[in-house]
Amino acid sequence: MNAQANDAALTATSNSPERYYTYGYLDEQTKRMIRRAILKAVAIPGYQVPFGSREMPVPYGWGTGGIQLTAAIIGPDDVYKCIDQGADDTTNAVSIRRFFAKVADVATTEDTAEATIIQSRHRIPEHPLKDGQIMVFQVPQPEPLRGLEPREMETRAMHAYEEYGLQYVSLYENVSAFGRIAATAGYPVMVDERYLMSPSPIPKFDNPKLHNSHALMLFGAGREKRIYAIPPHTTVRSLDFEDYPFETQKWEESCALCAADDSYLDEVVLDDQGQRMFVCSDSHYCSDRRAQGFRGPMAGHELVDIDKGAGQ
Amino acid sequence: MTMTAHQETIDQADQPLLRVRNLSKHYGMITGCRDVSFEMRPGEVLGIVGESGSGKTTLLNCLSGRLPPSQGRVEFNASRHGLVDIYDLSEPDRRRMQREDWGFVHQNPRDGLRMRVSGGANVAEPLMNLGRRHYGDMRQASLDWLNRVELDLSRIDDKPRTYSGGMQQRVQIARNLIHAPRLVFMDEPTGGLDVSVQARLLDLMRELVRDLGLAAILVTHDMAVARLMADRLMVMKSGAVVETGLTDQVLDDPQHPYTQLLVSSVLQI
Numbered sequence: 001m002n003a004q005a006n007d008a009a010l011t012a013t014s015n016s017p018e019r020y021y022t023y024g025y026l027d028e029q030t031k032r033m034i035r036r037a038i039l040k041a042v043a044i045p046g047y048q049v050p051f052g053s054r055e056m057p058v059p060y061g062w063g064t065g066g067i068q069l070t071a072a073i074i075g076p077d078d079v080y081k082c083i084d085q086g087a088d089d090t091t092n093a094v095s096i097r098r099f100f101a102k103v104a105d106v107a108t109t110e111d112t113a114e115a116t117i118i119q120s121r122h123r124i125p126e127h128p129l130k131d132g133q134i135m136v137f138q139v140p141q142p143e144p145l146r147g148l149e150p151r152e153m154e155t156r157a158m159h160a161y162e163e164y165g166l167q168y169v170s171l172y173e174n175v176s177a178f179g180r181i182a183a184t185a186g187y188p189v190m191v192d193e194r195y196l197m198s199p200s201p202i203p204k205f206d207n208p209k210l211h212n213s214h215a216l217m218l219f220g221a222g223r224e225k226r227i228y229a230i231p232p233h234t235t236v237r238s239l240d241f242e243d244y245p246f247e248t249q250k251w252e253e254s255c256a257l258c259a260a261d262d263s264y265l266d267e268v269v270l271d272d273q274g275q276r277m278f279v280c281s282d283s284h285y286c287s288d289r290r291a292q293g294f295r296g297p298m299a300g301h302e303l304v305d306i307d308k309g310a311g312q
Numbered sequence: 313m314t315m316t317a318h319q320e321t322i323d324q325a326d327q328p329l330l331r332v333r334n335l336s337k338h339y340g341m342i343t344g345c346r347d348v349s350f351e352m353r354p355g356e357v358l359g360i361v362g363e364s365g366s367g368k369t370t371l372l373n374c375l376s377g378r379l380p381p382s383q384g385r386v387e388f389n390a391s392r393h394g395l396v397d398i399y400d401l402s403e404p405d406r407r408r409m410q411r412e413d414w415g416f417v418h419q420n421p422r423d424g425l426r427m428r429v430s431g432g433a434n435v436a437e438p439l440m441n442l443g444r445r446h447y448g449d450m451r452q453a454s455l456d457w458l459n460r461v462e463l464d465l466s467r468i469d470d471k472p473r474t475y476s477g478g479m480q481q482r483v484q485i486a487r488n489l490i491h492a493p494r495l496v497f498m499d500e501p502t503g504g505l506d507v508s509v510q511a512r513l514l515d516l517m518r519e520l521v522r523d524l525g526l527a528a529i530l531v532t533h534d535m536a537v538a539r540l541m542a543d544r545l546m547v548m549k550s551g552a553v554v555e556t557g558l559t560d561q562v563l564d565d566p567q568h569p570y571t572q573l574l575v576s577s578v579l580q581i
Contacts, residue, residue, distance in 0.1 A: 148426065161404040163411075165441030169426070172433045172440065175447050176469050241447040 024071040025103040026286065030054055034072035037209070038218060041229035043173035045259035046191030048142050054224040063096060064222025066119050066138030068069035070100060073218075074117060074135065080106045086123035086281030088160070096254040109282045118215075124206040125283040126263045131232065139221040142228065144198035164196045167239060175244055185247065190237045191230055197208040205248045205264045210236040253278040258289035277301070292308070324388050327389050329354045329462060329495060329527050330375070335384035336485055337370050344370035348384070354494065355525045359542030359559060361532060367551035368531045369499060375407055376497045377530065388413070391494070394499055415488030419500040421480035424487070425472045431458070431483045432468040438491040457486040468547065478509035482516070495519075496528045502537055509555040515539050535578045547571045552579060 016213075024031065056064040071146055074080065080100050084257035086091040088110040096119060097108045109115050112127035119136040130133065137220065145155045148166050149270050167188050174182045187204035191197045199210060210217060210230055217230040240246035248295060254261040256277040263285055265278040280286035290299070330352040337344035354359055360368050372423035373379035375386055377398050388393045391408045391514065410416075412526035417440035443452055453580050458468055461482040472480050481501065488496055499551055501517065502510040518541055521528055531543055538545055538559060545562040547555040555568040566572045 004524040146428070157403070157407070161407060163407065163441065165443065166437070168445065169433050169437050170427055172436055172447065172450070173429050176430060176432055176451070242445050243448050 023104065024074050024113045025057075025099075026054065026071045028200055030068075033071045037227045038069070038072065038229065041218070041227050042216070042231050044195070045199040045230055045234050046195030046228060048226040050225055051227050053222045056222065057099075058095075060223040061140060061232055062092060063119070063121060064137035065220030065224075065227070066136050067096060067099070067226065068224075069136045069218050069220040070117060070119050071104070072304070074104045074106060075098060076105055078104075078106045078116045079114055080104075080117050081110060081112065082107050082108075082119045083123060083282075083284075084121055085266075086125075087283040088281060091219065092121075097107045098224060110285060120202075122203070123264065123281060124202060124209045126282045127288075128212060128282070129209075131302065133215040135213075135215050136218045137202070137217065139198070139200045139219045139224070140223050141186075141224070142184075142198060142219065142221040142226040161196060162194065164190075167196055168241070171241060171244075175241065181240065181244055185310060187246075187254070187266065188239050192234050193237070196239075197228060197230075197243065201293045203249060203264060204238065204246075207236070207238045207246075208248065212236075218296055221292075227242045229234070232259075250303060251278060255280045255286060255289075256300075257301065258286045258294045259288055259296040260294070313564070327395060328352060328387075329356075329389050330529075331387040331395070332375065332383075332395045333385045333510065334532045335371070335374055335385075335386060337367075337374050337379050337381045338377065339409065340361065343367070343372070343551040344550070347544075348553055350553075350556065351494075352527055352529070357526075357528045357530060357541055358519060358547045359530045359532060359538040360536065360548060361440055361538050361545060362453065362548035362576070363533060366548040368533075368548055370551075371548070372497055372499055372529065372531050376414065377410055377578040401455070411438070412491070413494045415493040415496040416479075416492075417484055417488050417496065417501045421472070421477070421484045423552045425480060426475050427471065429471070430469045431463070431472055431475065433477075434472060434483055435486045435490055436489060436507055442491055453535060454486070455489060457490045458483070460513075460520070461486045478505055479512065481505065481513060484518065485513075485520070489526075492524070496526055498530045500534075502532075504536070510537075517541065535575065545553060 018164065033052055037049045041047065041049045042176055058064060058066055074274055080097065082093045082097040084090040087093065100106055101108050112118065112125040117134050117136060118125065121138040124135060143155055145158060145166055147153050148169055164266050171181050185201040185203050186198050188276060189197050189207060189210065199207060214232055216232055219228045225252060238246040251265045253265065255265060257279050260280055261278045263282060266281045268274055268277050268279060328461060329353040333349050335348040336346045336550065348371060362368050374381045380399055385397045388398050389415055391484040392409065393401065396568050401409065401461060416424065430579060432454045435457055439450050439453060455468065458465055463479060464484055472483060502513055505513065513529065532538055542559045543560045545557065546553050547562065547568065549570045555562060555571045562571060563575055566575050
């Protein structure tokens with residue numbers, strides 16, 4: 001019956017009244033509810049705000065929390081970037097980027113500096129973030145204490161009364177087993193010296209980027225129905241022991257393609273003869289450097305072209 | 313000057329560590345315990361004996377801040393607050409007092425230990441809860457304590473599930489004593505253990521309690537355990553205290569018919 005009206009709605013520009021109701025996939029009431037949760041989360045840095053997470057067109061674990069956050073804050077003027085494992089060209093990142101290009105009529109980019117909203121699961125881009133940018137994280141488990149304390153009642157009380165001794169038990173276990181704090185991803189942090197927070201599963205390499213960041217950091221856990229945030233210029237401290245201070249990962253190699261020695265590297269196994277290469281996990285950072293003329297020992301390797309092919 | 317200081321020490325010693333008044337707990341129509349009153353001094357070991365269902369565990373839970381009583385007061389001489397009713401404290405204050413001043417040894421070590429983390433971490437956790445952040449010091453302290461409870465130190469980094477029941481119980485005891493509490497609650501600490509392990513554990517606990525000058529409340533249905541550990545005994549039946557006195561006095565010269573029955577039911581070899 002309404003085929004014509006439907007067509008009209010689809011072809012309507014994004015800020016025309018016909019499109020308002022479903023702009024950005026979620027309905028207005030849901031977006032208002034999520035925005036209220038975001039405001040509360042920003043007001044109490046690191047505190048997990050419960051929200052009425054909705055069913056999304058992807059399964060839990062594929063970024064439903066992050067997609068809902070993005071849908072609630074995105075507008076037609078935004079430039080959207082989505083990365084998965086640091087790369088712009090992986091399946092999940094490409095799908096989510098296309099999703100928002102379609103439902104929100106936004107421009108998309110791979111350029112970190114150009115983006116206004118960057119959605120991510122595992123990484124914070126290497127390029128320094130600036131004022132006005134928003135990082136959106138997809139969080140699988142928002143509760144840092146969950147592995148040690150399964151009772152939600154108890155972990156909430158611990159947050160309320162700032163009883164965070166238990167988190168050190170996991171660090172203690174690390175040191176007693178490996179002689180150092182071996183935890184690498186989702187490394188617990190104290191936000192504004194008040195709330196203990198799990199920074200999604202980003203590598204601890206990225207933890208220092210959370211501290212006094214220029215960008216707003218939003219974290220959304222769809223299945224666990226929690227939103228939390230780090231407002232810009234907030235103190236974020238990674239937990240450690242007095243005699244085992246926090247340190248980030250280091251590599252002996254530099255990037256095989258762009259020779260970067262300051263970025264987070266992924267190890268790629270090339271064959272079954274023991275050949276391997278280390279490349280930047282942030283694909284845009286790496287291609288940017290190659291465009292500037294930096295050349296690593298394996299520059300021009302066929303993997304570069306594979307990257308290009310997938311990116312299209 | 314000296315007078316005042318002297319006076320203060322006397323006042324301190326004069327203060328009871330724990331004062332319980334007319335404590336009752338009802339579960340709907342059912343009585344858990346009723347009208348229990350007693351006082352405890354620092355360094356005293358109080359045994360609570362009685363058959364199962366007599367209200368021992370209800371009483372212990374009420375005393376240890378885990379179960380609000382229906383009536384009555386539980387006053388504890390907390391290091392931060394002085395003598396206060398523990399249920400008048402705010403929840404964060406009460407939780408902090410429980411962390412700092414108390415220990416709780418469960419009958420089943422699985423209730424008192426974190427089964428997913430190593431024995432060493434279990435023992436060191438109370439220190440971390442009190443704000444200690446130096447790994448080397450905490451490691452040394454937990455090694456010392458595991459040594460004191462006679463645990464094989466090479467097993468320190470194993471998970472408690474790989475320990476025998478007796479070892480688990482010893483880890484639990486170390487975990488509850490490492491932060492030098494002023495009062496330890498024990499709910500049948502030797503309940504599930506065989507007699508030889510039980511005897512060694514009792515020996516150990518008696519030594520530790522005496523050495524540290526700990527006050528302890530020991531709930532047990534085992535008269536031998538009570539005889540060995542407790543200075544004073546309270547005998548409970550159907551939720552009420554029927555007899556109380558020095559341990560030897562109660563066990564050697566029981567007055568109440570129920571106590572007489574209890575003492576005479578102990579099996580002799």
